[in-house]
Amino acid sequence: xxxxxxxxxxxxxxxxxxxxxxxxxxxxxxxxxxxxxxxxxxxxxxxxxxxxxxxxxxxxxxxxxxxxxxxxxxxxxxxxxxxxxxxxxxxxxxxxxxxxxxxxxxxxxxxxxxxxxxxxxxxxxxxxxxxxxxxxxxxxxxxxxxxxxxxxxxxxxxxxxxxxxxxxxxxxxxxxxxxxxxxxxxxxxxxxxxxxxxxxxxxxxxxxxxxxxxxxxxxxxxxxxxxxxxxxxxxxxxxxxxxxxxxxxxxxxxxxxxxxxxxxxxxxxxxxxxxxxxxxxxxxxxxxxxxxxxxxxxxxxxxxxxxxxxxxxxxxxxxxxxxxxxxxxxxxxxxxxxxxxxxxxxxxxxxxxxxxxxxxxxxxxxxxxxxxxxxxxxxxxxxxxxxxx
Amino acid sequence: xxxxxxxxxxxxxxxxxxxxxxxxxxxxxxxxxxxxxxxxxxxxxxxxxxxxxxxxxxxxxxxxxxxxxxxxxxxxxxxxxxxxxxxxxxxxxxxxxxxxxxxxxxxxxxxxxxxxxxxxxxxxxxxxxxxxxxxxxxxxxxxxxxxxxxxxxxxxxxxxxxxxxxxxxxxxxxxxxxxxxxxxxxxxxxxxxxxxxxxxxxxxxxxxxxxxxxxxxxxxxxxxxxxxxxxxxxxxxxxxxxxxxxxxxxxxxxxxxxxxxxxxxxxxxxxxxxxxxxxxxxxxxxxxxxxxxxxxxxxxxxxxxxxxxxx
Numbered sequence: 001x002x003x004x005x006x007x008x009x010x011x012x013x014x015x016x017x018x019x020x021x022x023x024x025x026x027x028x029x030x031x032x033x034x035x036x037x038x039x040x041x042x043x044x045x046x047x048x049x050x051x052x053x054x055x056x057x058x059x060x061x062x063x064x065x066x067x068x069x070x071x072x073x074x075x076x077x078x079x080x081x082x083x084x085x086x087x088x089x090x091x092x093x094x095x096x097x098x099x100x101x102x103x104x105x106x107x108x109x110x111x112x113x114x115x116x117x118x119x120x121x122x123x124x125x126x127x128x129x130x131x132x133x134x135x136x137x138x139x140x141x142x143x144x145x146x147x148x149x150x151x152x153x154x155x156x157x158x159x160x161x162x163x164x165x166x167x168x169x170x171x172x173x174x175x176x177x178x179x180x181x182x183x184x185x186x187x188x189x190x191x192x193x194x195x196x197x198x199x200x201x202x203x204x205x206x207x208x209x210x211x212x213x214x215x216x217x218x219x220x221x222x223x224x225x226x227x228x229x230x231x232x233x234x235x236x237x238x239x240x241x242x243x244x245x246x247x248x249x250x251x252x253x254x255x256x257x258x259x260x261x262x263x264x265x266x267x268x269x270x271x272x273x274x275x276x277x278x279x280x281x282x283x284x285x286x287x288x289x290x291x292x293x294x295x296x297x298x299x300x301x302x303x304x305x306x307x308x309x310x311x312x313x314x315x316x317x318x319x320x321x322x323x324x325x326x327x328x329x330x331x332x333x334x335x336x337x338x339x340x341x342x343x344x345x346x347x348x349x350x351x352x353x354x355x356x357x358x359x360x361x362x363x364x365x366x367x368x369x370x371x372x373x374x375x376x377x378x379x380x381x382x383x384x385x386x387x388x389x
Numbered sequence: 390x391x392x393x394x395x396x397x398x399x400x401x402x403x404x405x406x407x408x409x410x411x412x413x414x415x416x417x418x419x420x421x422x423x424x425x426x427x428x429x430x431x432x433x434x435x436x437x438x439x440x441x442x443x444x445x446x447x448x449x450x451x452x453x454x455x456x457x458x459x460x461x462x463x464x465x466x467x468x469x470x471x472x473x474x475x476x477x478x479x480x481x482x483x484x485x486x487x488x489x490x491x492x493x494x495x496x497x498x499x500x501x502x503x504x505x506x507x508x509x510x511x512x513x514x515x516x517x518x519x520x521x522x523x524x525x526x527x528x529x530x531x532x533x534x535x536x537x538x539x540x541x542x543x544x545x546x547x548x549x550x551x552x553x554x555x556x557x558x559x560x561x562x563x564x565x566x567x568x569x570x571x572x573x574x575x576x577x578x579x580x581x582x583x584x585x586x587x588x589x590x591x592x593x594x595x596x597x598x599x600x601x602x603x604x605x606x607x608x609x610x611x612x613x614x615x616x617x618x619x620x621x622x623x624x625x626x627x628x629x630x631x632x633x634x635x636x637x638x639x640x641x642x643x644x645x646x647x648x649x650x651x652x653x654x655x656x657x658x659x660x661x662x663x664x665x666x667x668x669x670x671x672x673x674x675x676x677x678x679x680x681x682x683x684x685x686x687x688x689x690x691x692x693x694x695x696x697x698x699x700x
Contacts (some may be wrong), residue, residue, distance in 0.1 A: 375648050382640040
């Protein structure tokens, strides 16, 4: 039984992100018996029931999904599920109030979108939900193109997208790519604020995985803002906070502190202060490495004196990388050294602070240990989408 | 199904390589249990510790000091790999212990590795499970590429996901480098494209192949894409503590498909199991594990899936 459950679990992420579809209601029910508490799975099941013309059952499942999303602290996803439930059966004011209270209980302001919704009153949330339109998109689908008129605000309910920003040549003619960033769950895009400005898109946005977006048109949002001035303030705050929240996203913090832990063989040439002494050549491997320095475990051949003797020495690090035909040479200083025990053996580890590196070597080292900027961005975007707790 | 197959086989053994970049992700444990299940299925199996830097798999099999190691074969103390195989408590399962001297084997030349792999293939076995060391040295990458089944083990920690992806990336680049060595015109194209100073800003395999194709090298790009596409690593997320963590392998799958143009297989996950940690610290052979262990049964499931995939 456990084997069966695990086998089923292994495909759940594919079912939720839409890369695997289950068309049988019975098969889905069996899956939910084995995995009863995954909100994404309930949401997909509700979509299937709706497609199969079982509106009552679909509404129940959307409701179950919304409850589980709230439990998991996923506000936007809960709003999306509840909107779909209420498209089938209009809610009573009591139901609206209950849902609003449960949203407020999430209480977290981890993302700009959560802060946006949590500061609304109950009637404002309900009006906003009525204006939202949910849409699914497959992999590699263009959502908006450079030069298109900006008239939608999109919220990412699930999946990942890439936004490529371009320099503008003429009104709708793009020049060289300026930058690219990934968009994940709880991010938003669409430059529609300030409302008075008619804007043309400066970017292409394309899906990386299957994606669900909640969009609100500029005209609907303007109408909402007229009726509820607080929403206008919140929209303004949403755009202002975008940069700040982007900077503080949990994955970015992890990313900033991440050090590559791929052991890499290298050679250290240790220069001696005493002109009479020849420099030492020591083989070793990195225990971890970043662009600023490395922890290097010295090979067994290093048996010369106390490890502390190495502290302060200037070194030239030679690293051979599989992605480059040439070796990297980095100058640095040993800033600490200690005796460590690895695999039951006593060895010497040193901390090397990198000082001089050519731009080419810096790029190579970065690519080798972290991948290109696009690859890094996608890994962290997906980490936000799939792993963030 | 669990009876030993005592007849000598004609075909070369299937090579399973378990790698993954970062240390501490449980590659050796997965290798040992995978080899155990293959042996239990009646397949004569040799578990080989190819961690030439920090061999330790013998301790997982309850052997404190292996009498012979792969070093004895490389230094020609023994003529045949058969002579350095060590029997284990499990019928059908033998072990070749790794080098006990850290970095003593340095970095053998590519041809020496090919020779070693050829010797592996002559072993009288149905399956060889190679436990690769951490890192992306040429050794690790070449042994990984030489295997019939390529398995990547990672945990759900962000650095492990990143490092596992970089491992796969380096595997693909290593393959590309070996392929371009055989083709002078391709080598020239790859050299231009891989030069970090190039103004074309080619930084990924996908961009490289596009560049080759657009430079009139369609006849070169297409077979290259095919060769690279044949690298299909199977990814296992190990030591998971909640169901969300199973998505780690999905991340590798999406990024590898988009940037490296390879299709990896998300094989499943193995839960964190305290029992395994206790056994390792108490030097109890893993094959004595309580078979109700969820980790143990998940690896059984993964093994059967891999065998189905091969069939």
